[in-house]
Amino acid sequence: MSCALISRTLHWNQAMRTFLCLILFSAIVLSPGMADQTFVPPAVTSAGDAYIPYQNQIVTDGLFVLDVGISEAGKIQQIEALRNPGSMVEAAKVSLRGWKFHPASEDGKPTTSRLTVAFLQPPTIYIGIRAVPPKDFVPVIPSDQPGSEFVPVGILSFDYSDYPLNSVAWGSVVLQVTVGSVGDVKDVSVLHPMAGFNDFALHALKRWRFRAATFQGKPVTSKTVVAFIFQTPRGHSGR
Numbered sequence: 001m002s003c004a005l006i007s008r009t010l011h012w013n014q015a016m017r018t019f020l021c022l023i024l025f026s027a028i029v030l031s032p033g034m035a036d037q038t039f040v041p042p043a044v045t046s047a048g049d050a051y052i053p054y055q056n057q058i059v060t061d062g063l064f065v066l067d068v069g070i071s072e073a074g075k076i077q078q079i080e081a082l083r084n085p086g087s088m089v090e091a092a093k094v095s096l097r098g099w100k101f102h103p104a105s106e107d108g109k110p111t112t113s114r115l116t117v118a119f120l121q122p123p124t125i126y127i128g129i130r131a132v133p134p135k136d137f138v139p140v141i142p143s144d145q146p147g148s149e150f151v152p153v154g155i156l157s158f159d160y161s162d163y164p165l166n167s168v169a170w171g172s173v174v175l176q177v178t179v180g181s182v183g184d185v186k187d188v189s190v191l192h193p194m195a196g197f198n199d200f201a202l203h204a205l206k207r208w209r210f211r212a213a214t215f216q217g218k219p220v221t222s223k224t225v226v227a228f229i230f231q232t233p234r235g236h237s238g239r
Helices: 003-038 089-096 198-205
Strands: 043-046 063-070 076-083 100-102 104-106 109-111 113-120 154-157 171-179 185-192 209-211 213-215 218-220 222-230
Touching (some): 043 222, 063 089, 076 089, 089 113, 113 154, 171 198, 198 222
Parallel strands (some): 113 222
Antiparallel strands (some): 043 100, 063 076, 154 209, 171 185, 171 222, 213 218
């Protein structure tokens, strides 16, 4: 065998080893994220004011969490209450039905999915008193559902927003949160702003903790929506 032939053979073997190593590297490193690449979560494209009036009710725990089923056409199929400490869930459902959704997709095709939506109604408090979460709060974790490979974002802990002392306004700030595959907040967009209150909601959101959504049993990047509702505290000069 000539030296030139031996040299070409060695180069060929080296190239094949490099190629096989690249394939092995891709399989090891990229496989955990394949679900992220093939599945695109649902999202809210527009949301109106989520304000829910007290209606003479005394609220002591104001976190309402809904599991919203979204069809392939981006329509609400069903709404399940995951956490309902009071009687305001029906009003929250009415608000939700005025929102618009973009469906999830798998391999580029629209598919049914679910979205966790939280409404945070402040407890009935007086001016100067800060609302705090209940000490016995239990994380809100959506369950698996038959026929679905996707489980939406869970809420591990939450906190209320402050209320500006120099205001008598009421309304809501609706935030869409992108939650990464380790439960970290990757991005936040304001779906429904409220002048003078956006920063209060964004600051409060930093104290929330989430559990990542899963697709086919693997954590994936997904979205959740949190509606911070602002109510003028009792005893305020505007009440």
